Each structure stands twice: as structure tokens, then as C-alpha cells.
Amino acid sequence: MRTRVKICGITRVEDALAAVAAGADAIGLVFYAPSPRCVSVERAAEIAAAIPAFVSVVGLFVDASRDQVEQVLQAVPLDLLQFHGEEPPDYCRQFARPYIKAVAVREGTNLLQYAADYHDARGLLLDTYHAAMPGGTGQVFDWGLIPADLARPVILAGGLQADNVAQAIAQVRPYAVDVSGGVEQSKGIKDAARMAAFMRGVGNASV
Numbered sequence: 001m002r003t004r005v006k007i008c009g010i011t012r013v014e015d016a017l018a019a020v021a022a023g024a025d026a027i028g029l030v031f032y033a034p035s036p037r038c039v040s041v042e043r044a045a046e047i048a049a050a051i052p053a054f055v056s057v058v059g060l061f062v063d064a065s066r067d068q069v070e071q072v073l074q075a076v077p078l079d080l081l082q083f084h085g086e087e088p089p090d091y092c093r094q095f096a097r098p099y100i101k102a103v104a105v106r107e108g109t110n111l112l113q114y115a116a117d118y119h120d121a122r123g124l125l126l127d128t129y130h131a132a133m134p135g136g137t138g139q140v141f142d143w144g145l146i147p148a149d150l151a152r153p154v155i156l157a158g159g160l161q162a163d164n165v166a167q168a169i170a171q172v173r174p175y176a177v178d179v180s181g182g183v184e185q186s187k188g189i190k191d192a193a194r195m196a197a198f199m200r201g202v203g204n205a206s207v
């Protein structure tokens with residue numbers, strides 16, 4: 001099965017359409033005010049309305065209040081929620097949407113325990129730990145820290161780009177890969193040629 005691809009941090013309709021044209025399976029919308037990739041609810045609704053059938057729209061939150069998530073859900077037809085902070089399992093499963101849980105990985109992170117705790121997550125998104133940033137770091141982590149027998153689908157993130165994604169897929173064999181900074185021309189502005197090159201990199205992976 002081809003490795004699925006999510007392109008995260010989309011802020012413009014034209015970038016969303018370019019991601020779809022390049023072959024992305026999902027796009028991510030960031031609802032986290034400190035991020036340079038944060039979108040308003042109005043902009044998110046506009047982007048989501050432009051996405052054709054069979055491409056998923058994922059809403060990313062970082063330790064948001066329940067009310068904030070519900071307000072977004074009322075205005076934006078999200079297919080999936082991505083929780084990118086310290087949200088506990090009961091928080092993640094209270095919404096009428098499936099979710100994926102991001103984990104900031106570093107030496108000592110017990111991924112087997114995360115897989116058990118978030119047993120109903122549709123995937124664990126493994127991203128690079130950074131003391132000051134919850135995500136979008138542009139940095140790779142040590143893929144050797146990922147156990148081979150993780151009980152949830154692995155979505156690999158962190159510093160992926162066209163020239164390392166095939167190696168990442170060959171080594172980790174994730175269900176999906178997630179990219180943001182590696183396909184941008186500047187923060188929040190995607191680059192159509194880089195997205196296409198990234199998709200070619202995924203296609204070149206031997207698994």
C-alpha cells in the first residue's frame with residue numbers, strides 16, 4: 001500500500017488545491033494562535049470547501065478548550081482532529097470526530113504506553129520534541145526510537161522533505177508521513193514544486 005501523505009499548515013486555498021493536485025491524501029489546518037500557520041475559522045471554512053471528495057481535512061489543536069474545538073467544528077467540516085499538545089485520552093475522545101494524537105518524541109519517550117493510552121486514536125503522529133515548540137520544528141528526530149510493533153498506525157513527522165522522505169519510509173515503514181516546513185517557500189506559504197517533489201520522494205520509497 002502506498003504511504004499516505006498529509007500536508008500540514010495550509011493557509012491558502014491555492015496551496016490546498018496544489019497539495020491535492022500533487023496527490024496529498026490529507027491537508028492540515030492549524031488552529032493554534034502562536035503558530036505562523038494559524039488560520040481563522042473563516043479562512044479554514046473557505047479552504048475546506050475547496051477540497052474535493054476523498055481528500056481529508058484535518059484540524060490541528062494544541063491544548064485547546066473544548067469550546068474552541070466545538071466552535072471550529074460548527075463552522076468547518078473537519079474529517080479528523082489532530083491533538084498536538086498534552087491532551088489526555090478522555091479529552092481527545094469527547095468530540096464527534098475521530099482523532100489522531102501527536103507525540104513529541106525524544107530519548108525515553110514510551111511510545112508503547114502512548115499506543116495503549118490512546119488505543120482508539122486513528123494514528124499516532126510522531127514528531128520531533130522541542131522544548132519551546134509543540135510542532136512544526138523542521139527538525140528530524142531519531143527514527144530508531146520508534147518500536148517496530150507499535151499498536152497504532154504511525155504517521156511520521158518532523159523535518160521531512162523531498163530528499164529524506166524515501167529514506168524515512170524505508171526505515172520506519174509508517175502508515176503515513178506528515179510534512180509542513182519541507183514544502184514551504186516561507187512559513188505558512190506552500191510551494192507547489194516542493195509539494196510535487198515531496199510526493200515523488202514518497203513514490204520513490206522502497207518498502
Ligand SMILES: O=C(O)c1ccccc1NCC(=O)[C@H](O)[C@H](O)COP(=O)(O)O
Nearest residue numbers: 008035135136138158159178179180181
Ligand atoms: O506548524 C506549526 O506551526 C505547528 C505549531 C504547533 C503545533 C504543531 C504545528 N505543526 C504540526 C505539524 O504540521 C507537524 O508538526 C509537521 O508535519 C512537522 O513539521 P515540519 O517539521 O515543519 O515538517
